[in-house]
Amino acid sequence: MIPTDYDIIFAGGGTTACVVAGRLAAADNTLRILAYEPLHVQPGRYLFDLRAPGPDVFTVHHANPSAPLGGRILRVSSASCVGGGSSVNAMMYNRAPASDYDAWMHAGNPGWGAADLIPLAKEVETYQAGVVDSMHGSCGPIKVSYGGYETKVGRDFLVAAAGFPRGRHFTEDLNDFVTCDVYGRLPKYIDAETGRRSDAAHFYLYPQIHNPNLHIITEARANRVIFNGTRAVGIEYYANGTLHTAAAARLVVISAGAFCSPAILERQVKVFSPHPRSRSGIGAKHLLEKHGVQVVSDLPGVGQNYGGRMKLHWLPWLWMKTEVRYLIVHSITFIFCAAFEAEWKTNGRGLLATNGIDAGIKLRPNGQDLEQLGPAFTKRWETLLADAPDRYVALESYENSTGRSSRDIQRSVLHGACRSDNHFNTGPTRCRCTLSTGFVHICSVDAHTPLEITTALLESEEDIVLLRWAYKWSRELARRMDCYRGEHAAGHPAFGADSQALCREAEGPVDINAPEILYSMADDTAIDSFHRANVALIFHPMGTCAMKPREAFGVVDPSLNVYGVQNLKVADMSIAPSNVGANTYNTALIIGEKAASIIAAELGIRDVSRRWYNCRV
Numbered sequence: 180m181i182p183t184d185y186d187i188i189f190a191g192g193g194t195t196a197c198v199v200a201g202r203l204a205a206a207d208n209t210l211r212i213l214a215y216e217p218l219h220v221q222p223g224r225y226l227f228d229l230r231a232p233g234p235d236v237f238t239v240h241h242a243n244p245s246a247p248l249g250g251r252i253l254r255v256s257s258a259s260c261v262g263g264g265s266s267v268n269a270m271m272y273n274r275a276p277a278s279d280y281d282a283w284m285h286a287g288n289p290g291w292g293a294a295d296l297i298p299l300a301k302e303v304e305t306y307q308a309g310v311v312d313s314m315h316g317s318c319g320p321i322k323v324s325y326g327g328y329e330t331k332v333g334r335d336f337l338v339a340a341a342g343f344p345r346g347r348h349f350t351e352d353l354n355d356f357v358t359c360d361v362y363g364r365l366p367k368y369i370d371a372e373t374g375r376r377s378d379a380a381h382f383y384l385y386p387q388i389h390n391p392n393l394h395i396i397t398e399a400r401a402n403r404v405i406f407n408g409t410r411a412v413g414i415e416y417y418a419n420g421t422l423h424t425a426a427a428a429r430l431v432v433i434s435a436g437a438f439c440s441p442a443i444l445e446r447q448v449k450v451f452s453p454h455p456r457s458r459s460g461i462g463a464k465h466l467l468e469k470h471g472v473q474v475v476s477d478l479p480g481v482g483q484n485y486g487g488r489m490k491l492h493w494l495p496w497l498w499m500k501t502e503v504r505y506l507i508v509h510s511i512t513f514i515f516c517a518a519f520e521a522e523w524k525t526n527g528r529g530l531l532a533t534n535g536i537d538a539g540i541k542l543r544p545n546g547q548d549l550e551q552l553g554p555a556f557t558k559r560w561e562t563l564l565a566d567a568p569d570r571y572v573a574l575e576s577y578e579n580s581t582g583r584s585s586r587d588i589q590r591s592v593l594h595g596a597c598r599s600d601n602h603f604n605t606g607p608t609r610c611r612c613t614l615s616t617g618f619v620h621i622c623s624v625d626a627h628t629p630l631e632i633t634t635a636l637l638e639s640e641e642d643i644v645l646l647r648w649a650y651k652w653s654r655e656l657a658r659r660m661d662c663y664r665g666e667h668a669a670g671h672p673a674f675g676a677d678s679q680a681l682c683r684e685a686e687g688p689v690d691i692n693a694p695e696i697l698y699s700m701a702d703d704t705a706i707d708s709f710h711r712a713n714v715a716l717i718f719h720p721m722g723t724c725a726m727k728p729r730e731a732f733g734v735v736d737p738s739l740n741v742y743g744v745q746n747l748k749v750a751d752m753s754i755a756p757s758n759v760g761a762n763t764y765n766t767a768l769i770i771g772e773k774a775a776s777i778i779a780a781e782l783g784i785r786d787v788s789r790r791w792y793n794c795r796v
């Protein structure tokens with residue numbers, strides 16, 4: 180029988196919540212803790228799991244039609260299961276530049292600078308991908324390794340990057356928070372010994388599941404926070420089609436991710452008042468009133484400041500006989516899986532023990548690049564990059580892609596429509612820091628109504644020139660890779676028939692010193708159109724309940740307290756005051772560790788134990 184009275188309730192049991200709840204439960208096993216999740220599925224140990232039949236581990240959100248993208252509606256998914264993003268993500272290990280965290284501190288958040296957060300990043304991990312130096316951890320819960328298989332595309336990338344005249348230097352460690360404009364191998368959140376995904380559910384929460392005071396209610400969705408006056412006292416949630424309530428004596432923590440956390444704040448807060456049916460929310464007054472919701476705390480920043488990153492796939496032909504199978508296994512069908520699964524289960528190695536993203540480059544424009552980028556990029560350079568040598572603008576990696584258009588190609592491979600058994604396409608990933616921000620708001624007080632999401636993708640000319648430059652740069656590198664066999668025109672801009680940039684098939688790579696492709700103005704226009712038609716959002720939303728001063732559109736203070744109310748915190752990627760230029764799992768783990776320390780201190784728990792997690796799954 181699950182009790183209805185708790186000390187702490189988490190609305191959401193994703194990455195950050197698992198860290199905080201796991202740490203607190205370990206530190207004080209008398210704390211009565213509850214977390215909700217919409218779906219319980221066994222978190223995917225590798226990507227193949229996620230495509231198995233059964234409840235969907237994703238929620239798909241649709242953004243408003245975007246004018247800069249020609250009216251296109253972008254789709255972006257977030258996780259819907261215990262462990263959140265950590266249970267479904269692509270397992271790329273990519274830490275943010277130190278100066279991104281210093282920017283958090285300078286936004287009015289003492290205790291949130293790089294010097295404060297980097298030690299937490301070390302405590303999070305057991306680094307198995309090289310030397311454990313002063314920047315890496317050796318005994319944290321989350322394992323980081325190169326996985327159990329090395330792809331040819333990764334090896335070829337490293338060789339081409341070493342010889343490419345416009346290339347950069349090699350580094351053993353792309354993730355020391357400082358080094359930038361270098362290339363190297365890309366580690367993964369995979370345990371080197373077991374070959375399994377290192378998610379927050381398995382390594383923070385489940386190790387505490389023996390604790391009778393820790394409860395995870397699955398197939399439940401937090402609906403709204405219950406208030407007594409301005410003090411949060413519990414949660415109302417849906418389970419089995421009916422509404423239930425649970426009381427939180429000490430704290431309610433909203434941890435529903437950057438899309439859903441602002442929605443829970445805005446939607447409606449149940450207030451014990453002389454008018455029990457009145458609806459009250461936390462957010463922008465004008466927006467809440469539009470939905471007939473009274474205002475408990477007027478916070479216009481709720482749902483604003485939606486930041487993220489952009490992604491683009493384009494398609495060179497690459498020759499990788501064995502990895503065709505890998506790609507098919509992960510993306511389309513299970514036909515080849517049995518042998519790989521047996522290997523993976525026996526020794527944690529093979530094609531199921533990798534994410535297929537083995538090498539990459541963190542690109543930062545140099546003098547020659549800045550000339551190419553032109554005056555449209557000057558403001559971005561001056562505001563974001565010039566004084567922060569650790570910041571890069573693009574992470575280029577060549578992967579066995581799961582992008583939409585490349586999956587179409589994979590289908591062709593499966594159905595024999597490809598030009599040869601030994602050739603198929605793969606798409607490099609592009610990640611960009613964008614300065615523009617969008618918003619996420621409720622459309623109605625009904626918890627089941629989709630959210631209104633507006634992105635600022637490609638609204639600024641800076642993003643357009645940046646994507647154009649990066650396309651040219653990474654295409655040049657791809658042409659020099661040993662596995663290169665030309666390009667698939669449908670996965671590239673529509674260059675004119677007489678263009679030098681026209682896509683062609685090839686028998687092999689160009690010479691490492693071959694002249695670069697010369698692009699005309701018409702080619703540039705074609706590239707920009709291609710980007711408008713194909714750019715996508717990466718799964719890294721953040722910033723929608725920003726930790727900033729209230730007058731600067733902040734939602735939470737540096738202790739993660741929601742302004743204007745008591746006993747209510749937010750802890751997840753939504754609190755990011757500004758963008759981080761990296762994949763976000765690492766930052767979510769850091770926020771979780773920081774939140775655990777803050778809450779423990781407030782509750783008088785002296786030691787948020789960091790020694791309990793040495794477990795294997």
Ligand SMILES: Cc1cc2nc3c(=O)[nH]c(=O)nc-3n(C[C@H](O)[C@H](O)[C@H](O)COP(=O)(O)OP(=O)(O)OC[C@H]3O[C@@H](n4cnc5c(N)ncnc54)[C@H](O)[C@@H]3O)c2cc1C
Nearest residue numbers: 191193194195259263264268269270271401435752762764
């Ligand atoms: C498909 C995908 C691929 C990714 N790949 C990478 C990668 O390779 N590397 C990397 O570093 N990062 C990656 N990320 C990003 C990273 O995983 C996330 O940034 C991180 O997990 C976010 O943590 P969070 O705690 O903010 O939110 P989440 O982990 O998303 O947790 C929020 C949780 O709240 C739950 N929730 C929502 N609404 C409610 C409600 N009303 N009631 C109860 N629960 C609710 C959700 O189900 C979810 O589990 C990826 C993310 C996705 C989705």
